[in-house]
Amino acid sequence: MSGTTEERVRILRGREWAHPVRAARREVLSAVPELDEGCPPLLFVPGFGHGAWAFAEHWLEHAASRGFPAYAVSLRGHGGSEPAPGATLRAYTHDVVQAAAELPRQAVLVGHGAGALVVSHALARYPARAAVLVAPVLGGPATALAALRANPVGTLPALFGGALRLHRRQLFGRELPDADARRHLARLGRADRRAQWQLLAGRPAEPAVGHPPVLVLGSPDDRVVPPAALTRAAGRYGAAPLLFPGMGHDLMLDTRWQEPLDALLDWLVKEPGRR
Amino acid sequence: MPSSTEHGRPDPETTTPAPSRDGRPVSDRGDTVCVIGAGASGLTAVKNLTEHGFGVDCYERETGVGGAWNWRHDRSPVYASTHLISSRPFTQFPDFPMPDSWPDYPHHGQVLSYFERYADHFDLRRHIWFGTEVVRVEPVDGDRWDVTTRSTGGYGPERTSRYAAVLVANGHNWSPKLPRYEGLEEFRGEVMHASSYKDPAQLRGKRVLVVGAGNTGCDLAVEAAQQASRCWHSTRRGYWYAPKYVLGRPADQVNDALLSWRVPLRLRQWLYHRTLRLTVGDLTRFGLPKPDHRVYETHPIANSQLVYYVGHGEITPVPEVARFHPGGVSLTDGREIDPELVVFATGYLPRFEFLDPQILGDADGSGRPRLWLHAFPPGHPTLAVAGLLQPDSGLFTLAHWQTVLFARSLRLRRDRPQRAAAFASRVAAGAGERYAGRVKDSSRHWFEVGHVDYLRAVQRALDDLEGK
Numbered sequence: 001m002s003g004t005t006e007e008r009v010r011i012l013r014g015r016e017w018a019h020p021v022r023a024a025r026r027e028v029l030s031a032v033p034e035l036d037e038g039c040p041p042l043l044f045v046p047g048f049g050h051g052a053w054a055f056a057e058h059w060l061e062h063a064a065s066r067g068f069p070a071y072a073v074s075l076r077g078h079g080g081s082e083p084a085p086g087a088t089l090r091a092y093t094h095d096v097v098q099a100a101a102e103l104p105r106q107a108v109l110v111g112h113g114a115g116a117l118v119v120s121h122a123l124a125r126y127p128a129r130a131a132v133l134v135a136p137v138l139g140g141p142a143t144a145l146a147a148l149r150a151n152p153v154g155t156l157p158a159l160f161g162g163a164l165r166l167h168r169r170q171l172f173g174r175e176l177p178d179a180d181a182r183r184h185l186a187r188l189g190r191a192d193r194r195a196q197w198q199l200l201a202g203r204p205a206e207p208a209v210g211h212p213p214v215l216v217l218g219s220p221d222d223r224v225v226p227p228a229a230l231t232r233a234a235g236r237y238g239a240a241p242l243l244f245p246g247m248g249h250d251l252m253l254d255t256r257w258q259e260p261l262d263a264l265l266d267w268l269v270k271e272p273g274r275r
Numbered sequence: 276m277p278s279s280t281e282h283g284r285p286d287p288e289t290t291t292p293a294p295s296r297d298g299r300p301v302s303d304r305g306d307t308v309c310v311i312g313a314g315a316s317g318l319t320a321v322k323n324l325t326e327h328g329f330g331v332d333c334y335e336r337e338t339g340v341g342g343a344w345n346w347r348h349d350r351s352p353v354y355a356s357t358h359l360i361s362s363r364p365f366t367q368f369p370d371f372p373m374p375d376s377w378p379d380y381p382h383h384g385q386v387l388s389y390f391e392r393y394a395d396h397f398d399l400r401r402h403i404w405f406g407t408e409v410v411r412v413e414p415v416d417g418d419r420w421d422v423t424t425r426s427t428g429g430y431g432p433e434r435t436s437r438y439a440a441v442l443v444a445n446g447h448n449w450s451p452k453l454p455r456y457e458g459l460e461e462f463r464g465e466v467m468h469a470s471s472y473k474d475p476a477q478l479r480g481k482r483v484l485v486v487g488a489g490n491t492g493c494d495l496a497v498e499a500a501q502q503a504s505r506c507w508h509s510t511r512r513g514y515w516y517a518p519k520y521v522l523g524r525p526a527d528q529v530n531d532a533l534l535s536w537r538v539p540l541r542l543r544q545w546l547y548h549r550t551l552r553l554t555v556g557d558l559t560r561f562g563l564p565k566p567d568h569r570v571y572e573t574h575p576i577a578n579s580q581l582v583y584y585v586g587h588g589e590i591t592p593v594p595e596v597a598r599f600h601p602g603g604v605s606l607t608d609g610r611e612i613d614p615e616l617v618v619f620a621t622g623y624l625p626r627f628e629f630l631d632p633q634i635l636g637d638a639d640g641s642g643r644p645r646l647w648l649h650a651f652p653p654g655h656p657t658l659a660v661a662g663l664l665q666p667d668s669g670l671f672t673l674a675h676w677q678t679v680l681f682a683r684s685l686r687l688r689r690d691r692p693q694r695a696a697a698f699a700s701r702v703a704a705g706a707g708e709r710y711a712g713r714v715k716d717s718s719r720h721w722f723e724v725g726h727v728d729y730l731r732a733v734q735r736a737l738d739d740l741e742g743k
Contacts (some may be wrong), residue, residue, distance in 0.1 A: 008741065011676050011734050012367070012727065014535030018528050020364045094375070101371050106397055127326060127370050127397075160337035209370045210326040 007070070007164040007207035012164075014135045021094035026081030028099055029056045030071040031064035034160040040129045041103045044072040044252075045096050045122075047113020047137060048191035048199070049164065050101040051079020052186075054112070054250065057258045064139040066265050073099040077119065078189050088193040089121065089199070092243075096122040108268060112252065113137045113224065114191070114199055118232075123208035130207070130271060132264050135249050136233045139204025143229070150223040158198070161193040170223040184253050215239070215267050217260055279486060301435045307332055309438040310687070311412075311629075312552055313403050314342015316662030316674035317444035319368060321399045322509055323675065324442070327682035332436070333399075336408035336427045340400070341390040343448050350449035352470045352491075357383040359669075360577045362492050362525035365726070367677075368393065370646050379525045409629045409661060412441055418657045440657035440685055441628045442678065446661055447625035447722075454486075455572035458599035462617070469620040471671070478502040484604060484614035486596060488514050490621030495730060499579075499618075500589035507593045507612055508581075513564035518579040520740050521550055523528040524578060527668060534727055561585045562593045574720055575667050612651060625722075632691075634658065636706060645707045648732060649722050652679045653703040656688060656695065667711075668726035676733045683740050698740060708732070 029052040033039075042063055044055040052072035063070035072200045075092045076084035081211055084091065100107045106129045111119030116136030123131055137143055147155040147164075154165035166188065168181050191199075208214075216234035220227045220243050227243075234241040244251065244260050306329065307531065310320045313335035337348045346353050359366050359380045366381075377674065382388075391587045395732040398413055404424070410433060411423040416691065423435045428707045439645075441503050459466065467477075469491050472501050476499050484505040485496045488510035499506035521529045523687065534544050546622045564567030584590045597605045597677055603613040624642055635652050646652050650659050657680040662674040688695040710729040 008677075008738060010729050011369070011737070014531050014727070017364045018535055019534035021375070022529070097372055098375055101392075101396070102374065102394065125370055125372075143381075 009207055013086055016020060016090075019089045019246045024076040024091070024095070025082040026076070026095055027074040028071055029053070029060060029104075031060035032055075032067070032069045033064045033067050035067075036069075037067040040069045041069040041071060041107045043096070043100050043103065043107045043109050044070065045109065045111040045115035045119050046074065047111075047115040048075075048196070048221035049078070049166065049188045050113070050115070050250075051075075051081070051189065052268045053187060055252055057253055059252045060263050061264065062258060063262055063265065068265060068268070069103075070094075070101065071099070071103065075115070076191055077160050079229060085192065089118065089195050092118045092191075092195060093121040093125065100126050100128065103117070108132065108145075110134060110264070111136065113249065114139070117199060117205075120205040120208075123212060124211070128208075128212045129214050130268060131214045132170070132267075133214065133216045133233060134251055134260065134264075136230070137199070137225060138229070138233055138236075139199040141200065144200050146229065147224060156229075157182055158196055161196070161259035162180055163190040164196065166176075166224070166249075170248065171253070173221070173246055173254050173256070176253070179251075184250070188222070190263050191197055207250050213271050215242065216265065217242040217244065217251075217263065219244045219249070219251060221246055222249045224249040283666055293662070296435055298688050299433070299435060301421060302436050303437045304330075304332065304439075304688075306330060306439045308442060309334070309420065309436070310402075311339075311409050311422075311440045312407075312442060312444040313340045313394075313399075313448060314380075314444065314446050314662070315344065315390065315671045316446070316678070317342065317442075318399055319671065319675045320442045320661055320678040321402050322393070322679070323678040324682050324685075325397075325399075327679075327686055328696055329682065329685065330341070330436070331402045333403040334407045334409050334422075334424055334518055335403055336407050338405045339391075340394045340403070341387045342446050343688060344386045344390060346383065348386070350446075352375060352448050353383045354469075354472050354494075354498075355474050356494065359383075359386065360528050361669040364518075365531075366671060368671050380519060382666065393718075401696055409445075412443075412630050413657075414634065414655065418655070420423065420657065424452045429551065435639045440659075440681075442659050442661055442681060443627065443630070444661045444674070445627065448623045450552045450624050452621055452622045452624045456596055456599050457600075461601045461602045462599040464614055465509075466605075466615045467618055468578075469618055471619060472552045472593070475502045480504050481504075481509070481615045482613065483613065484509060484593075484617045485597075485620060486617065487620035487622070488512075488576065489620055489622060490576055490578065491702070492580045494662070495620050496590050497578065497580045497584055500584035500587075503616075504505065505614075506589060506618075507590075507591045507614065509593045509596055509606070510564070511595050512568075513566040515547075515551060515566055515570045516555065516558070516574055516581050517547075517551070517553060517575055519577050520579065521554070529576055531727075538680045544571060547571070555582050558582065559587075561592065564594070571725075574665060574723055575705075626662075635660070643721055647705040648677065648680070648736065649683070649710075651664075651684075651706075651723065653699075653707055656699050656702070659684065662727070665720055665723045666723070666726045666729065670704050672730060673726065676730065680733060680736055680740070682736065687740060694740070694742065698736075701736070701739065 038107035053075040055072035073083040116133035158164035310333040482505040496508040
């Protein structure tokens with residue numbers, strides 16, 4: 001990750017200055033360890049349709065029990081955050097950067113699904129200590145094709161601005177009890193159609209500020225993100241993905257939620273820092 | 276000379292046997308970079324240098340961060356009602372936004388809390404030596420620098436450390452510039468510079484003359500209109516008083532929308548004149564002089580209230596002061612007025628007493644360094660000045676990119692010396708360049724920059740540095 005050549009940073013941001021994103025009330029759920037052990041705070045960013053609740057189910061408490069202050073933000077229009085018709089990818093990115101800058105210390109950004117795309121854009125506007133992309137949906141036509149192949153009926157309307165309907169088998173592994181799966185599915189919302197289109201257009205993110213180390217993890221049996229997409233995402237950051245076979249797309253809600261989280265935290269403990 | 280206990284923490288480690296300077300030991304700090312000042316520019320320098328892998332020692336004469344924005348500091352120019360002139364998106368650091376629950380134009384207290392949060396968020400305080408002022412900065416062989424410091428106020432012994440590079444961020448709004456007037460010594464009323472104005476109570480019930488039409492002068496005239504029994508506002512020429520809101524949005528955001536559509540200057544000026552005509556109206560009917568220049572040709576004054584109070588008769592616009600008498604003031608138009616208090620909002624002068632003026636290219640001692648991008652002195656690749664700018668927008672963003680450029684040029688010197696040499700010749704060729712379209716009174720605003728012109732130049736410099 002080191003070296004003197006880096007991608008070009010764009011410092012003239014006329015559009016962002018002239019048209020700042022309008023503030024929207026944000027829901028941030030948290031679990032903070034009783035004793036501050038000096039671990040960096042984690043900010044979890046859920047994907048399209050999900051809210052901070054997805055991380056409040058298991059991950060926040062467990063991360064806190066291992067000494068990491070853990071926070072999860074709901075993107076505008078999701079979960080308990082303010083409804084926001086016409087929200088764009090830039091507005092979602094704004095929400096994440098704002099939530100990160102509010103934390104007491106330099107944070108680790110953890111994005112799941114399309115939340116990983118939001119995180120990759122947020123990294124260009126906030127110097128995160130590290131980033132973790134969990135089952136990342138980084139957008140572009142490949143994403144649409146993969147989703148169409150896995151669930152044509154649920155995906156097709158989304159291509160035309162309708163809601164994306166995800167199938168239970170896409171999100172969870174077989175072991176998750178029916179009742180839990182139904183409960184989670186019932187809580188799913190939807191991203192704004194403009195953000196969905198921007199996801200499909202797949203504009204690449206600007207270079208990350210300060211070269212944070214990036215970890216990619218996912219499941220080879222994920223029916224939203226195919227293994228090839230995982231490898232490609234990890235390749236962008238010069239590494240191989242960590243794989244957890246047998247799990248669905250929603251690793252944080254699946255029966256074996258603890259394995260990927262522990263791997264993530266172990267990586268953070270070992271990660272020597274930037275460069 | 277033992278001095279390790281004066282800060283209550285261990286010395287910076289000495290990495291090699293100490294060379295000496297004038298018989299005193301010099302502690303060699305290796306590749307560490309020294310940052311002078313922990314205000315806006317100093318803080319972003321510490322953050323960006325550490326982010327690029329450098330060790331940093333920052334010296335701050337006060338006991339807190341925030342520099343000019345910390346009202347507790349004796350050199351702080353802020354007064355109780357100071358608010359930002361540029362709106363939030365133009366003011367915040369580009370990678371650490373101000374909370375979006377804050378107003379468009381935050382109060383100075385919010386700006387200070389922003390810097391304190393910035394320092395804590397990125398753990399910058401561990402690099403800062405508070406209560407320590409820099410006495411001398413002298414070049415030594417190999418483009419390195421000996422920095423001599425002591426406790427603020429001159430207590431305790433001096434100590435000298437040797438650094439690989441120095442970034443000067445000592446601010447330029449603390450040394451008052453006072454004009455000379457005939458008869459000022461005999462004037463029996465009270466005279467003060469805006470730097471000592473802190474609280475409206477200082478004006479209450481008095482007859483006040485405010486001199487100067489910078490943003491501070493206009494703010495003070497408005498305060499005097501609200502508090503004083505009488506207010507005269509003396510300006511050298513007519514100005515465009517831009518409202519802080521135009522078309523329902525912060526005025527600078529409207530302007531940058533036009534800039535991002537690349538609307539040419541002439542058309543922008545015409546639109547602006549049009550908008551001012553429709554909103555503020557013709558100022559000459561209030562007795563204000565007609566501006567002798569087009570908008571965007573002087574430092575912008577953003578003040579919605581000045582014209583309002585002129586219209587309410589609470590501010591009397593007057594021309595320049597001709598001379599002072601024991602009991603009053605003569606103006607250039609022959610009028611006599613009798614203020615009890617005269618406030619000079621006549622600006623500040625940059626000062627770098629700890630540095631030989633030659634080093635910054637100020638050979639004639641005029642107090643005007645000759646630098647490239649107002650930051651890089653020719654012939655000294657390991658020295659830079661941050662924040663020595665008078666932008667038509669927020670300063671912090673510009674200082675951020677200056678320090679990023681400095682950090683990358685230092686890294687290049689280490690990793691690819693040949694490219695660094697190309698950068699050095701660029702510095703030499705470009706020294707003294709200006710980055711403002713056309714500024715009317717260049718004698719006063721020699722470091723005035725247009726934020727878009729300036730950032731374009733920095734963008735090119737960054738691209739060149741990375742070889743693209």
